[in-house]
Amino acid sequence: MMLSLAxxxxxxxxxxxxxxxxxxxxxxxxxxxxLGIGAWFASKIPAVADGGAIVETFAWxxxxxxxxxxxxxxxxxxxxxxxxxxxxxxxxxxxxxMQGHHQIGRFxxxxxxxxxxxxxLVLADNLVLLFIFWELTSITSYLLIxxxxxxxxxRSGALQALMVTGLGxxxxxxxxxxxxxxxxxxxxxxxxxxxxxxxxxxLSGHAHYPWIVALVLxxxxxxxxxxxxxxxxxxxxxxxxxxxxxxxxxxxxxxGVYLIARLHPNLATGTAEGLWEGLLIGFGATxxxxxxxLATRQTLYKRLLAYSxxxxxxxxxxxxxxxxxDAAAAYILAHAMFKGCLFLVAGIVxxxxxxxxxxEIGKLFQAMPxxxxxxxLAGISMAGVPLAPLAGFVAKEKMIKAGLDAGPxxxxxxxxxxxxxxxxxxxxxxxxxxxxxxxxxREPKKHAxxxxxxxxxxxxILAVLGIVYALVPALFATPVVTAAGEAIKGGxxxxxxxxxxFYYYEISLALGLSLLATLIGVGIYFGRGLWVKATxxxxxxxxxxxxxxxxxxxxLGLTKGSWAQTRVLQNGSLQVYIKMTLxxxxxMFAWAIxxxxxxxxxxxxxxxxxxxxxxLIISIAVSAIVATRLGSRLATVAVLGVIGYxxxxxxxxxxxxxxxxxxxxxxxxxxxxxxxxxYHLPRFAVYSGLAVRVMDLLLAATFGGVMACLxxxxxxxxxxxxxxxxxxxxxxxxxxxxxxxxxxxxxxIILVDFRSVDTLGExxxxxxxxxxxxxxxxxxxxxxxVPVAExxxxxxxxxxxxx
Amino acid sequence: xxxxxxxxxxxxFASALxxxxxxxxxxxxxxxxxxxxxxxxxxxxxxxxxRDGSMERLPPGLIEEGQTRIEGDFADPLPFALILTAIVxxxxxxxxxxxxxxxxxxxxxxxxxxxMRTTDR
Numbered sequence: 001m002m003l004s005l006a007x008x009x010x011x012x013x014x015x016x017x018x019x020x021x022x023x024x025x026x027x028x029x030x031x032x033x034x035l036g037i038g039a040w041f042a043s044k045i046p047a048v049a050d051g052g053a054i055v056e057t058f059a060w061x062x063x064x065x066x067x068x069x070x071x072x073x074x075x076x077x078x079x080x081x082x083x084x085x086x087x088x089x090x091x092x093x094x095x096x097x098m099q100g101h102h103q104i105g106r107f108x109x110x111x112x113x114x115x116x117x118x119x120x121l122v123l124a125d126n127l128v129l130l131f132i133f134w135e136l137t138s139i140t141s142y143l144l145i146x147x148x149x150x151x152x153x154x155r156s157g158a159l160q161a162l163m164v165t166g167l168g169x170x171x172x173x174x175x176x177x178x179x180x181x182x183x184x185x186x187x188x189x190x191x192x193x194x195x196x197x198x199x200x201x202x203l204s205g206h207a208h209y210p211w212i213v214a215l216v217l218x219x220x221x222x223x224x225x226x227x228x229x230x231x232x233x234x235x236x237x238x239x240x241x242x243x244x245x246x247x248x249x250x251x252x253x254x255x256g257v258y259l260i261a262r263l264h265p266n267l268a269t270g271t272a273e274g275l276w277e278g279l280l281i282g283f284g285a286t287x288x289x290x291x292x293x294l295a296t297r298q299t300l301y302k303r304l305l306a307y308s309x310x311x312x313x314x315x316x317x318x319x320x321x322x323x324x325x326d327a328a329a330a331y332i333l334a335h336a337m338f339k340g341c342l343f344l345v346a347g348i349v350x351x352x353x354x355x356x357x358x359x360e361i362g363k364l365f366q367a368m369p370x371x372x373x374x375x376x377l378a379g380i381s382m383a384g385v386p387l388a389p390l391a392g393f394v395a396k397e398k399m400i401k402a403g404l405d406a407g408p409x410x411x412x413x414x415x416x417x418x419x420x421x422x423x424x425x426x427x428x429x430x431x432x433x434x435x436x437x438x439x440x441x442r443e444p445k446k447h448a449x450x451x452x453x454x455x456x457x458x459x460x461i462l463a464v465l466g467i468v469y470a471l472v473p474a475l476f477a478t479p480v481v482t483a484a485g486e487a488i489k490g491g492x493x494x495x496x497x498x499x500x501x502f503y504y505y506e507i508s509l510a511l512g513l514s515l516l517a518t519l520i521g522v523g524i525y526f527g528r529g530l531w532v533k534a535t536x537x538x539x540x541x542x543x544x545x546x547x548x549x550x551x552x553x554x555x556l557g558l559t560k561g562s563w564a565q566t567r568v569l570q571n572g573s574l575q576v577y578i579k580m581t582l583x584x585x586x587x588m589f590a591w592a593i594x595x596x597x598x599x600x601x602x603x604x605x606x607x608x609x610x611x612x613x614x615x616l617i618i619s620i621a622v623s624a625i626v627a628t629r630l631g632s633r634l635a636t637v638a639v640l641g642v643i644g645y646x647x648x649x650x651x652x653x654x655x656x657x658x659x660x661x662x663x664x665x666x667x668x669x670x671x672x673x674x675x676x677x678x679y680h681l682p683r684f685a686v687y688s689g690l691a692v693r694v695m696d697l698l699l700a701a702t703f704g705g706v707m708a709c710l711x712x713x714x715x716x717x718x719x720x721x722x723x724x725x726x727x728x729x730x731x732x733x734x735x736x737x738x739x740x741x742x743x744x745x746x747x748x749i750i751l752v753d754f755r756s757v758d759t760l761g762e763x764x765x766x767x768x769x770x771x772x773x774x775x776x777x778x779x780x781x782x783x784x785x786v787p788v789a790e791x792x793x794x795x796x797x798x799x800x801x802x803x
Numbered sequence: 804x805x806x807x808x809x810x811x812x813x814x815x816f817a818s819a820l821x822x823x824x825x826x827x828x829x830x831x832x833x834x835x836x837x838x839x840x841x842x843x844x845x846x847x848x849x850x851x852x853x854r855d856g857s858m859e860r861l862p863p864g865l866i867e868e869g870q871t872r873i874e875g876d877f878a879d880p881l882p883f884a885l886i887l888t889a890i891v892x893x894x895x896x897x898x899x900x901x902x903x904x905x906x907x908x909x910x911x912x913x914x915x916x917x918x919m920r921t922t923d924r
Contacts, residue, residue: 573917708816769899
């Protein structure tokens with residue numbers, strides 16, 4: 001399994017070169033890999049048939065207890081087969097479809113990258129691993145939807161898909177973490193249970209169960225385009241057709257369904273009234289109906305299919321919620337066949353006849369018979385026409401039967417299923433019948449002709465497999481569906497996929513309802529003008545307050561809000577930044593005092609102060625005030641020098657000769673530099689008005705007062721003992737060969753021994769400043785750059801000496 | 804002494820911030836120098852003040868020749884080590900700012916910060 005992922009990942013990287021050197025054979029070459037991997041998975045059907053599983057583990061981050069655990073069971077196998085085999089067909093198809101596109105290599109790289117992520121997603125057993133692959137599918141989907149990035153609709157569709165599924169994914173991440181820790185609670189593992197196969201029983205009784213369900217479902221329902229998050233899927237149709245067929249019909253959109261099915265045994269409550277089941281049935285049934293209804297109003301081939309896919313995803317979610325894993329698995333498999341086929345057919349019609357609108361075209365059967373036949377088979381399958389031996393019929397009868405067996409919800413669900421079924425029949429006619437056999441409104445834009453064989457292979461095979469599915473279920477359908485059903489149900493299970501007379505008798509009611517749905521669907525087809533007119537008020541409503549509109553409003557609000565916030569917070573004025581910082585700090589002080597309800601205690605033993613100290617203090621105080629008032633630059637420099645020297649004397653008096661010496665040297669240098677550049681500097685100017693200056697003075701004075709109090713308060717606290725005694729001990733060795741810093745000056749040994757990395761950082765700052773000074777001095781007005789190899793300025797040399 | 808120091812630290816902070824809030828780039832530089840002094844004095848005072856608020860002149864942390872340790876009280880060397888680092892870094896910033904002001908004035912022809920805010924928008 002890990003090998004297959006590695007092969008696909010490498011293939012994704014190598015795809016551009018394959019495309020360059022294989023030429024038109026690129027599709028065949030690239031498709032061979034997933035086909036081989038798919039065959040390997042198919043050979044594992046017996047191994048997972050009766051609840052078995054193949055597990056591979058790789059120590060990922062053993063320090064964090066993270067293992068890459070991959071596990072292939074029935075459910076994983078169903079999806080792995082879809083991903084690899086349909087993927088092989090799509091690669092083959094895309095090899096011709098994308099022929100001549102200037103970025104074809106990149107396209108295949110993305111597409112195979114997606115394949116890798118999706119395969120990883122369905123094989124991962126570890127929740128973290130699952131999430132990573134989950135997000136990777138979102139990202140590759142984003143790249144593929146926006147592949148024709150010169151078109152605006154591609155870009156906005158890609159962004160929409162990423163926003164909706166990405167936000168859902170974030171919620172899901174939170175849900176998975178809560179799930180893992182809740183499971184850890186139950187299993188007695190403090191670090192959480194991270195492997196899905198090891199999740200304990202009884203999660204539905206945990207206190208965090210509602211959160212787990214809500215958050216995990218937020219991810220699953222957005223990913224699987226459930227109403228009201230469905231709108232991104234039709235927008236995603238801006239992608240090239242192979243992408244729509246592969247990601248947005250057969251695989252990626254089913255990731256949510258997959259995870260729901262995966263967690264169903266652990267999160268289900270066992271009754272239809274439970275939170276998990278209720279939400280699944282509610283969202284699923286609504287989506288099934290709304291998706292199918294919305295599809296009936298579309299005329300663009302791919303959008304019709306997209307909305308019908310939304311409906312199908314709703315069916316899958318609903319069936320899992322109703323507790324019919326066999327119906328869900330049978331439907332997933334059948335849907336992948338007929339919908340994948342129809343999407344590829346839509347691509348062929350677009351590619352070979354230049355047409356996208358099914359309302360306009362018809363009679364293409366003569367020009368493209370093989371395509372038409374495949375579309376017809378897929379269409380009949382999708383419609384679930386009674387007694388037609390096709391996958392769709394088998395799956396649909398199981399679905400109606402499930403609806404008839406839904407306890408108190410029977411009437412409602414059956415009605416919804418039949419209504420959605422009628423719409424689906426109509427969509428099937430529009431997509432599988434109309435373009436090839438219906439009346440043409442006009443000639444196709446291009447001279448229509450049959451597609452080349454690589455593009456025909458996948459849709460034809462998928463259509464034929466639909467027959468095999470129904471007629472010889474034992475060949476692949478029954479084993480796969482049984483294995484998947486077992487995994488969803490979490491126990492032994494036998495799937496009945498049969499088409500014998502006895503079975504028809506058993507499902508006669510379902511059969512009758514199915515016939516009814518078919519007739520209604522055909523009716524809508526013939527009266528479609530009337531239907532569109534009758535439903536247009538709802539469409540208008542959807543355009544004003546529909547989910548897609550809500551998304552637009554939200555995005556607009558986000559953008560405007562960000563702009564407004566940036567204008568206020570980052571307005572480019574340094575004064576405003578400083579003021580905001582000061583007000584915020586003052587606010588924090590005020591909040592802290594309010595919270596604690598008291599001011600910190602201050603020591604009041606202020607001893608008599610000597611004359612020297614008074615002189616220093618007064619000179620600093622006077623200079624501090626004078627420095628802000630002087631109009632002369634040179635005088636200000638002199639006053640600054642007074643402050644600096646006075647501070648240095650304070651250090652010297654109180655036991656810090658090193659700091660004092662540095663201060664003296666630096667102060668002298670600053671005065672010298674200032675004097676050197678002072679006549680190149682602008683004169684002091686007063687720009688602000690009086691009111692602003694008074695306000696600034698008040699703010700500055702308040703802050704200064706707070707700092708003065710802070711000094712007193714902080715000086716009187718002793719949170720822990722000073723560590724200077726340690727430096728005293730560690731400075732010199734007791735014995736001649738003892739370990740120590742070997743220094744007599746404690747400040748020195750701190751700088752070069754105990755805090756040497758700090759000092760190194762200081763030197764780096766000096767170096768950067770020196771480079772900056774040098775560059776600014778030497779930068780020529782004509783912007784010719786810096787002249788090379790000149791000695792640095794004197795001030796930079798002496799800096800290093802001080803340090 | 805600690806009370807007086809606290810008062811002048813407050814004054815230094817106030818005048819530093821007042822200067823930093825001016826629109827003139829040169830005054831901003833003066834403010835930067837002043838705030839450096841304020842911060843250094845703050846570190847020093849906080850460390851040197853005792854719990855009761857008193858402050859004493861202590862001998863520096865120097866071990867005499869022939870000794871392996873200082874006997875008796877001495878000034879805590881750690882704040883001075885931090886201040887020393889801070890002084891040097893403040894100097895680097897000041898030197899850089901001065902040259903930047905000079906250069907910017909040459910290029911732009913103004914030292915009004917309100918006329919220099921286009922790049923931050």
